[in-house]
Amino acid sequence: MTTKLLHLHIENGVANITFNNPPVNVLSGSLMKSLKEVLHGLSNDVKVIVFDSANPDFFIAHVDINILDEQEVLNELQLTAPEGLNIFQAVGEMLRNLPQVTIVKLKGIARGGGAEFVTAADMSFASLEKGKLAQCEALMGIIPGGGATQYLPAKMTRGRALEIMLGADLFDAATAAHYGWINRALPDAEIDAFVDQLAQNMAALEEGIISTTKKVLAAGFKAENDGWAALAFTPRTAEIMKKAMENGAQTVAGELEIESLLRSIK
Amino acid sequence: MTTKLLHLHIENGVANITFNNPPVNVLSGSLMKSLKEVLHGLSNDVKVIVFDSANPDFFIAHVDINILDEQEVLNELQLTAPEGLNIFQAVGEMLRNLPQVTIVKLKGIARGGGAEFVTAADMSFASLEKGKLAQCEALMGIIPGGGATQYLPAKMTRGRALEIMLGADLFDAATAAHYGWINRALPDAEIDAFVDQLAQNMAALEEGIISTTKKVLAAGFKAENDGWAALAFTPRTAEIMKKAMENGAQTVAGELEIESLLRSIK
Amino acid sequence: MTTKLLHLHIENGVANITFNNPPVNVLSGSLMKSLKEVLHGLSNDVKVIVFDSANPDFFIAHVDINILDEQEVLNELQLTAPEGLNIFQAVGEMLRNLPQVTIVKLKGIARGGGAEFVTAADMSFASLEKGKLAQCEALMGIIPGGGATQYLPAKMTRGRALEIMLGADLFDAATAAHYGWINRALPDAEIDAFVDQLAQNMAALEEGIISTTKKVLAAGFKAENDGWAALAFTPRTAEIMKKAMENGAQTVAGELEIESLLRSIK
Numbered sequence: 110m111t112t113k114l115l116h117l118h119i120e121n122g123v124a125n126i127t128f129n130n131p132p133v134n135v136l137s138g139s140l141m142k143s144l145k146e147v148l149h150g151l152s153n154d155v156k157v158i159v160f161d162s163a164n165p166d167f168f169i170a171h172v173d174i175n176i177l178d179e180q181e182v183l184n185e186l187q188l189t190a191p192e193g194l195n196i197f198q199a200v201g202e203m204l205r206n207l208p209q210v211t212i213v214k215l216k217g218i219a220r221g222g223g224a225e226f227v228t229a230a231d232m233s234f235a236s237l238e239k240g241k242l243a244q245c246e247a248l249m250g251i252i253p254g255g256g257a258t259q260y261l262p263a264k265m266t267r268g269r270a271l272e273i274m275l276g277a278d279l280f281d282a283a284t285a286a287h288y289g290w291i292n293r294a295l296p297d298a299e300i301d302a303f304v305d306q307l308a309q310n311m312a313a314l315e316e317g318i319i320s321t322t323k324k325v326l327a328a329g330f331k332a333e334n335d336g337w338a339a340l341a342f343t344p345r346t347a348e349i350m351k352k353a354m355e356n357g358a359q360t361v362a363g364e365l366e367i368e369s370l371l372r373s374i375k
Numbered sequence: 376m377t378t379k380l381l382h383l384h385i386e387n388g389v390a391n392i393t394f395n396n397p398p399v400n401v402l403s404g405s406l407m408k409s410l411k412e413v414l415h416g417l418s419n420d421v422k423v424i425v426f427d428s429a430n431p432d433f434f435i436a437h438v439d440i441n442i443l444d445e446q447e448v449l450n451e452l453q454l455t456a457p458e459g460l461n462i463f464q465a466v467g468e469m470l471r472n473l474p475q476v477t478i479v480k481l482k483g484i485a486r487g488g489g490a491e492f493v494t495a496a497d498m499s500f501a502s503l504e505k506g507k508l509a510q511c512e513a514l515m516g517i518i519p520g521g522g523a524t525q526y527l528p529a530k531m532t533r534g535r536a537l538e539i540m541l542g543a544d545l546f547d548a549a550t551a552a553h554y555g556w557i558n559r560a561l562p563d564a565e566i567d568a569f570v571d572q573l574a575q576n577m578a579a580l581e582e583g584i585i586s587t588t589k590k591v592l593a594a595g596f597k598a599e600n601d602g603w604a605a606l607a608f609t610p611r612t613a614e615i616m617k618k619a620m621e622n623g624a625q626t627v628a629g630e631l632e633i634e635s636l637l638r639s640i641k
Numbered sequence: 642m643t644t645k646l647l648h649l650h651i652e653n654g655v656a657n658i659t660f661n662n663p664p665v666n667v668l669s670g671s672l673m674k675s676l677k678e679v680l681h682g683l684s685n686d687v688k689v690i691v692f693d694s695a696n697p698d699f700f701i702a703h704v705d706i707n708i709l710d711e712q713e714v715l716n717e718l719q720l721t722a723p724e725g726l727n728i729f730q731a732v733g734e735m736l737r738n739l740p741q742v743t744i745v746k747l748k749g750i751a752r753g754g755g756a757e758f759v760t761a762a763d764m765s766f767a768s769l770e771k772g773k774l775a776q777c778e779a780l781m782g783i784i785p786g787g788g789a790t791q792y793l794p795a796k797m798t799r800g801r802a803l804e805i806m807l808g809a810d811l812f813d814a815a816t817a818a819h820y821g822w823i824n825r826a827l828p829d830a831e832i833d834a835f836v837d838q839l840a841q842n843m844a845a846l847e848e849g850i851i852s853t854t855k856k857v858l859a860a861g862f863k864a865e866n867d868g869w870a871a872l873a874f875t876p877r878t879a880e881i882m883k884k885a886m887e888n889g890a891q892t893v894a895g896e897l898e899i900e901s902l903l904r905s906i907k
Contacts, residue, residue: 133630170630174616195600210807220633232800248637249619250581250612252588254603262593264798266530266555268498274588275476275577279634289798311807315782322784322806327794334727337786346782350706353781364665364702367752368811371780399896436896440882461866486899514903515885516847516878518854520869528859532796532821534764540854541742541843545900 112143116163122156122312124209129163133170136222138179141186141200148207156312156319158207159304160230161214168215169223171245172197172255197222197255201229208320210311214304215240216297218279225255228264228290231323234304235282236297242285247277265289313372315345349374378409382429388422388578390475395429399436402488404445407452407466414473422578422585424473425570426496427480434481435489437511438463438521463488463521467495474586476577480570481506482563484545491521494530494556497589500570501548502563508551513543531555579638581611615640644675648695654688654844656741661695665702668754670711673718673732680739688844688851690739691836692762693746700747701755703777704729704787729754729787733761740852742843746836747772748829750811757787760796760822763855766836767814768829774817779809797821845904847877881906 114137116127126147128134148158162168176183183196190199204211204226213227215235220243227233227242235242244261246253253274261270265288273280273290282294295303311319317340325336340346352374357363363370380403382393392413394400414424428434442449449462456465470477470492479493481501486509493499493508501508510527512519519540527536531554539546539556548560561569577585583606591602606612618640623629629636646669648659658679660666680690694700708715715728722731736743736758745759747767752775759765759774767774776793778785785806793802797820805812805822814826827835843851849872857868872878884906889895895902 132627133625135625166627167630170625170633174620174624194596195603198596198600210803218630230800231803243634245633245637247580247584247588248634250584250609250615251606252584252591252599252603254600254607256596256599258588258591258599258602259593259596264800266558267592268496268530268558269555270592271476271497271588272558272573275580275585276573277576277580277634289801292798292800292804307804307808310809314779314807314809318779318782318784319807322779322790322803325784325790326799326802327791330726330730330788330791333784333788333790334730334786336790337727337784340783341786343782349782354706358706359665359667359702361664361698364699364750364752367702367777368775368780368809371777398893399891401891432893433896436891436899440886440890460862461869464862464866484896509900511899511903513846513850513854514900516850516875516881517872518850518857518865518869520866520873522862522865524854524857524865524868525859525862532824533858534762534796534824535821536858537742537763537854538824538839541846541851542839543842543846543900 114140114143115147117147119155122154123308124151124155124158126158126160127163128169134162134164134167135170135173137173138176138182142182155209157308158209159212159214159308162217164217166217168217168219169226171221171223201225201256204229210319212304214300220245222255225253225257228260229256233291234300235285235291235294236300237282237294238297240282241279242290243279244274245277247275380406380409381413383413385421387575388420389574390417390421390424392424392426393429394435400428400430400433401436401439403439404442404448408448421475423574424475425478425480425574428483430483432483434483434485435492437487437489467491467522470495476585478570480566486511488521491519491523494526495522499557500566501551501557501560502566503548503560504563506548507545508556509545510540511543513541646672646675647679649679651687654686655840656683656687656690658690658692659695660701666694666696666699667702667705669705670708670714674714687741689840690741691744691746691840694749696749698749700749700751701758703753703755733757733788736761742851744836744840746832752777754787757785757789760792761788765823766832767817767823767826768832769814769826770829772814773811774822775811776806777809779807
């Protein structure tokens, strides 16, 4: 489903969602609504979701300053938001709780609610030259209200989270990666290939691995063991292990390149 | 209030507190007492507190080895310490719980209780050439007792916190920044300008932003939403948003430099 | 105790344990059993344990794909594992709960359960040129089952932990250090000297410092204070403080090199 505000393209289990809300991709109520509908409409065949922007300068500028004009949409979003979350927080938590893995490819500026979107996504990769992030709310007389005060201190030190939110400056991608705000900063010439390869590799994983990993992450040793055990004793896993051994696993030559060996198993 | 042991200078909402306890700035009972009095005496007009040292080599050497000679002061500090904290832990928690944002500008050596002071502060910036940190307690037959065993593993991996406390070596600023011990390591020639600008930017924020951000940080989505909502619907915020739109917010040109645009709103 | 699968060498309070399970050092049931026996047999004189590998290419390849053939050993390991942990998780928790500090010196590849061993150890140092890490379980149709889903998100951001586990690629040591997976990546020519010096420095610490630090780490201010107080008022600590003052502590010259000064106290 492609809407006026975002474009959806699905190929080989990877959904690419491109924001397109000119002139600067503000996060409006309508865009949040479209996003929610598109994400909830994805089939189970989609394993990976990559977000990018049709705008060369901006990923998402920030929440639309005129968002209160969309009262009807806001009411609808709040009514369907999970208990205890406002509509902005609900966007970030949606990205984290999807069975798919969510990736932001950041090749422009993301501030405020746009930066929170990047922070909430499961993974984020930014162009060294063009990716920029800011929590600029303090300059607008407010504090972040869409998760930044919770996500940032979980990703980096308390001091750096405070520097970002109270200093309110625009951060380049290298500093953002150094602080842990994003996964990696990559040369602009390499970021597309890097994210494409990663997305394809993850989309090729066996059923259940992505959703189970997201579910058991930091949920305790019992959750890990249960998630592991549910996958470890299936016929398909036994088949993979058997073929791996036949193809050279546990020999020096096979183990040096075990990733290729395992990925070639059909 | 300036005392023999520390110098206080206030300008434009920024309080600069300079430690001066020759020859090496040990953290004595008297210095802790002076610090507490100065901090509690600050007016609400002060939004940012920057700590530095009058000593070219040392920020704070460590807790005074002869501190037990100051029994009367220690008793007084313990009587007024928050429940459950010893007098050294109380210093760090005081820095974190002030309504102001606390910054250390580290241009010398801080070890032991001095390093814990740096670690506890809301933010810390160190001179690449001169800033050094160590938890050297292990070499004195003890473990850190002023918060390092709690603050360090919250700022960095468990393994790096153990390396610092058990290896007990002096860390340069670059490694400290890499480990997350401090916010940033900056060239000595740039650190004053960087910290001054950051402090002035934060002191210029609207009332309530600094204290609310510190309060809701990592305190849950409801706390964030409550803090945000208390600031989002004030007349002043409406005025800022209106002026921002008039000045070019949500246009490409305006958004490319939105920080300047917002900071110029009176 | 040296076994067929690992070599133990003890000198000056440092135990060196070298894995040797050709051809690629898989983590078999027998190796886990040997490891457990060797670790539990260490005397209290051992303060530091350094793990390395006799194999030039592999630290630990991963869990033995044929491990189910060792049913008797697995049953024994499970019967003696702490409540709530599977046998793989029990290995990592054992490393963390020993009174000694555990260090991995990584000069080869560690994947899967081998990478979890590195992650679980108290500290880890990797050769920049040769140290490599991967959680490759996703390529085998499973998820990590030996602690990675819990340890990784405690060491780094959620997004990077997901990238490691779902991307399932082999990470070089520099990226691993950047992500916080290991303490440091060091040039191969320097890693032995670095780890040896660190191990010797820690083995020379007074009784109780290593175990107390591990115990109180992130366990709250009261635990820290109790651990500190138990060491701060002993005759030996008083003696160290007295000698430190006699040797120049709290003078500029003495404090500039206080680590050497303190380490020279007998």
